[in-house]
Amino acid sequence: MNFWEYLGTRHQQLLTDTYQHASAVFQCMVIATLLGVLIGVISYRSGWGGSLAITSTSAILTIPSLAAIGLLIPLVGLGVPPTVIILTLYGLLPIVRNCIVGLRGVDPALVDAAKGIGMSRARRLLKVELPLAWPPILTGIRVSTQMLMGIAAIAAYASGPGLGNEIFRGLASLGSANAINQVLAGTIGIVILALLFDAAYVLLGRLTISRGIRA
Amino acid sequence: MPETVTTPSDSASARPASTSGATIQLENLTKSYPGSPSPAVEDVSMDIKAGETVILVGPSGCGKSTTLKMINRLIEPTSGRIRIGDEDVTDMDPVKLRRKIGYAIQSSGLFPHMTVAENIALVPKMTGWSKSGVKDRVEEMLDLVGLDPREFHGRYPRQLSGGQQQRVGVARALAADPPVLLMDEPFGAVDPITRDHLQDELIRLQHELHKTIVFVTHDFDEAIKLGDRIAVLRERSHIAQFDTPEAILTNPTDDFVSGFVGAGAALKRLNLTRVRDVGIADFPTVTVEDPLQSIFNKLRDGQHNELLMLDRRNRPYKWLRRGDLMRAKGSLARAGQLVHDTVTRDATLHDALEAVLTDSGGRVAVTGRRGEFIGVVDMQTLMNSVQELLEADRLAAMEHEHDLEELRSHRTEQELEGGDGGL
Incomplete structure (x- = not known):
């Protein structure tokens, strides 16, 4: 059976896996974005707070994802819980870092002007600082998403959802007729998903970044 | 100052009558920063009349900007009181206070992600004007600063020249019709020709609006051109002289002021008189x-x-x-x-x-x-009128000195009497 025939017979299963993969990454990205921006907003104004946030999130990233997921299984069990935890944690770093860098990069004269015309702390953050820091934050989100696409495949090790199941099944039965096809289908699926997400982010950027600061 | 506050209801109904200036009183304002031995601003007292343009001028680092920022409490004074109109604002909620004080800074401070109209609409919106009121106001302010509303309404700051940005900055500062306008070296970053235009515009605006303007600059010529009165500040914001431009040019109180006035006081005097x-x-x-x-x-x-x-x-x-x-x-x-x-x-x-x-x-x-x-x-x-002007200034200065001396001798007499009584 060649690759195309394989796709033809298994497309039902493949589409389900793809959908689950995308859905897991998407949901975890939403959580990671909210959490990451929150951490950034809380810590960007203090020197050590910002460093602490960046260092601790990058420390998480140095843990091999396969090991991390293995360590989580005894704590939270198999399936969805370890997948969500791992994806969210790994997605944090680029968002937190870009959020802090972006917020710190806002021209102090503009913050001064915002204060001077009578904007409250919250309004300043929502109307001036976050919109100006949004382009780097969005870049962080893009980077995170790319990374999570790959890491999500490993979640299959903990019986998580997604295209990782194809890859692991293929790797487990190397030498059998469909082993290569399975690995190939899983990998190509992830690459295509990553490209689709990236295109969506470009569109999101066009829609949400003010024309006044678009590069 | 009930007469100077623009309430949402009257601004919403129609074009509000322009609010003219309020008095500003600074009493013994001091700002010291922890860790530095001498205060940045020490014991500044100043009475600014309603509708007056007062220029704070002095060498860089003399604390003039700090003094200005204490008026809208961007910098909290360590001690001293600030009164605007009849109201003591030293302990007022700073956010509310700042909405009643226009603020324009160097390089305009426009928010680059908002259009010109959105920038100008910020303060009126925050103070609760109606939507149509805000919209009309934006058009009116653009008109006021000499920009065509239809052309500039939807532009972003980066699509404007430096001078145009500065005009929008002034429009934003004036949008909610505050009685007081603070300007921190607003024309410092534009080229000399544009600066000259903007200064002329400000004179024209002030002629129409009669706001109380406090303006910080390090350029003495700008001070002479714009100020009704000029406060020459030395380090720690000590007031070396606070008087009309004419008086400062013809009768500087000490070497510091005359040094700051610089050479050619007679030539600078020419800036104070118009062809008319x-x-x-x-x-x-x-x-x-x-x-x-x-x-x-x-x-x-x-x-x-x-x-x-x-x-x-x-x-x-x-x-x-x-x-x-x-x-x-x-x-x-x-x-x-x-x-x-x-x-x-x-x-x-x-x-x-x-x-x-x-x-x-x-x-x-x-x-x-x-x-x-x-x-x-x-x-x-020209020569005849300049000679007349200088002569008149000299006479005025002599009279002023005479008055001061009389006052001083009067005081000494009183002190002597008081001393006698104590013994």
Whole structure:
């Protein structure tokens, strides 16, 4: 059976896996974005707070994802819980870092002007600082998403959802007729998903970044 | 200050009548930062009248900006009181306070992600104006600062020139019609020609609005041009002299002030007087439509050996001398010298002198609003009026000194009496 025939017979299963993969990454990205921006907003104004946030999130990233997921299984069990935890944690770093860098990069004269015309702390953050820091934050989100696409495949090790199941099944039965096809289908699926997400982010950027600061 | 607060209801109904300035009183303001031995601003007291433009001028690092920022409490004073109108604002909620005080800074401080209209609408929106009220106000403010609302409404700050950005910055500061306007070196970052224009605009605006303006600059010439009164500050914001520009130029209190005024006080004095204040002389004119023969006759008969030729709209066009027509063999097109520089009645004597000096004939034509000819100013007139001005200043300064001395001797007498009583 060649690759195309394989796709033809298994497309039902493949589409389900793809959908689950995308859905897991998407949901975890939403959580990671909210959490990451929150951490950034809380810590960007203090020197050590910002460093602490960046260092601790990058420390998480140095843990091999396969090991991390293995360590989580005894704590939270198999399936969805370890997948969500791992994806969210790994997605944090680029968002937190870009959020802090972006917020710190806002021209102090503009913050001064915002204060001077009578904007409250919250309004300043929502109307001036976050919109100006949004382009780097969005870049962080893009980077995170790319990374999570790959890491999500490993979640299959903990019986998580997604295209990782194809890859692991293929790797487990190397030498059998469909082993290569399975690995190939899983990998190509992830690459295509990553490209689709990236295109969506470009569109999101066009829609949400003010024309006044678009590069 | 109930009369100066713009309430949402009256602003929503129609175009609100413009609020004019409120008094500002600074009492013993001091700002010290932890860890630095001497305060950045020490014991500044200042009474600013309603509708007055006061310039804080001094060398960099003298604390003039800090003093300004304490008025809207961007920097909290360590001690001292601030009163605006009749209200003590030292302990007021700073956010509320700042919405009643216009604030314009160097490099305009416009938010780059908002359009011009959104920038200007910020403060009125925050203070709860109605949607249509805000919209009308934005148009009105753009008009006020000389930008076409239709053209500039939807532009982003980066699509504007530096001067235009600064205008929008001023429009934003004035949008909620605050009685007080604080300006922190607002024209520091634009080129000299634009700066000159913006200064003229500010003078015009203030003529219409009568706000209380506190303006910080390190440029003494700017201070002279814009200020009703100037406070010359030395380090820690100590007031070296707080007086009218005329008084500071002619009678600086000490070496620090005269050093800051710099050389050429008499020349700078020229910036304080306008062409309308000196004698504008008549000058014989002809128009381009006059027949050649009558121009000839006028030149031959008249006591003047020169004529000013006006164009169809009465604007100065050419200087014609007696010999010019001869030399040009009777052709008007070739005869005479084109008028290349004119001044308006609002121009300073400095500008007029400049024009007179560069003109070969030693005079300059004065024009009205639409460029129509009014008269001429020549070297002699300028010299006479400058001498008169300086003489008047000297007299005023002497009188002032005399008053001070009287006051001092009066005080000493009183102290002596008081001392006697104590013994």
